[in-house]
Ligand SMILES: O=C(O)C1=C[C@@H](OP(=O)(O)O)[C@@H](O)[C@H](O)C1
């Protein structure tokens with residue numbers, strides 16, 4: 339949880355001056371875009387991604403796949419509508435160097451792809467990427483036949499010495515620190531000689547919706563995925579070897595990135611509409627409909643999208659966020675403004691996200707006068723009257739949006755390095771001020 343001295347620019351978070359009435363078009367999902375890119379790159383024929391997210395994490399994925407020889411071209415979709423990427427798979431080649439930035443999806447989903455390449459693929463990234471768990475992917479790939487040189491670190495930086503193919507087969511992993519270990523092995527599984535059977539052996543498994551997203555998206559491109567022992571929640575996934583189809587897919591809006599805008603209606607009152615909210619989705623952000631309703635809002639899925647209405651009165655909540663961990667910073671920010679205490683549970687693994695999110699939220703909310711304590715697996719938040727001050731973000735996009743949420747109700751909040759939102763939502767500051775009808779200084783537009 340270190341502050342990057344290069345990123346000390348301060349952004350005055352605008353106060354909400356009244357009830358909000360806005361429609362906010364949220365760009366594509368990071369998680370869906372990066373899975374779609376990997377699956378298209380591994381397919382046996384070209385495919386299309388329409389309305390992909392263009393942000394740091396997805397452009398890193400594009401750059402990495404291109405470095406291994408995959409063609410990714412700008413274009414319009416086959417029906418002529420919307421911006422799109424055309425992905426043209428090819429024999430994966432090294433040598434190549436891949437910058438993972440601080441993208442969990444890139445650092446975890448691509449080593450299995452690299453194991454299928456011909457030649458060495460070097461992985462490096464931001465300093466924080468060295469600290470994020472990767473051992474589950476490294477150990478599993480070795481067990482499945484890959485050669486990886488990590489100089490004993492069990493983490494980045496490392497080199498995967500791709501042999502052009504991988505045996506695959508059964509493998510056990512402990513994915514309690516990140517569901518992305520499971521997703522990573524499943525996504526490339528159809529291309530392993532024997533497919534893959536992943537058994538999770540740890541006691542907890544976060545972010546199940548993201549694993550369901552992986553399974554659904556694999557099936558949508560023709561892969562066979564079975565969950566043999568799924569009496570309760572699945573902990574074994576079997577992927578049969580086989581060719582993947584090149585599809586034409588439209589990326590759903592990022593529902594986790596819709597969070598700050600929905601939160602704005604909750605805090606300021608009024609209605610925020612998010613067009614194209616999917617009726618059925620594996621995205622964890624869909625849980626916001628229930629969570630933010632319990633916290634005082636109401637919502638309706640209409641032909642315009644999700645219409646979410648708040649009154650300005652916010653209730654505390656006691657909730658297990660283990661399945662939807664990436665929503666925690668935004669929920670914590672709203673909870674700090676509620677009329678009663680909140681307990682957020684099931685998210686110990688957030689200590690190893692972009693930053694230690696439990697420590698960062700505690701410190702930053704408390705520095706504004708709040709009363710947050712860390713628990714073994716989450717946060718207790720007792721709302722207090724907050725005051726202005728600098729809200730540090732630790733290179734974490736969701737810390738920046740959490741600070742902006744608090745700034746709606748608290749005068750004088752300044753977000754350090756709001757540009758870190760570029761990880762998944764590069765236009766956040768402009769989208770935010772447009773929604774509020776204010777300019778950068780928080781003054782009303784004529
Ligand atoms: O697979 C994915 O796209 C993601 C899985 C989750 O990771 P963890 O299981 O590591 O929390 C989530 O927090 C992350 O933002 C995206």
Ligand SMILES: C=C(OP(=O)(O)O)C(=O)O
Nearest residue numbers: 440441442443664691692
């Ligand atoms: C945890 C997150 O990202 P990553 O994909 O880098 O794990 C996140 O976006 O909240």
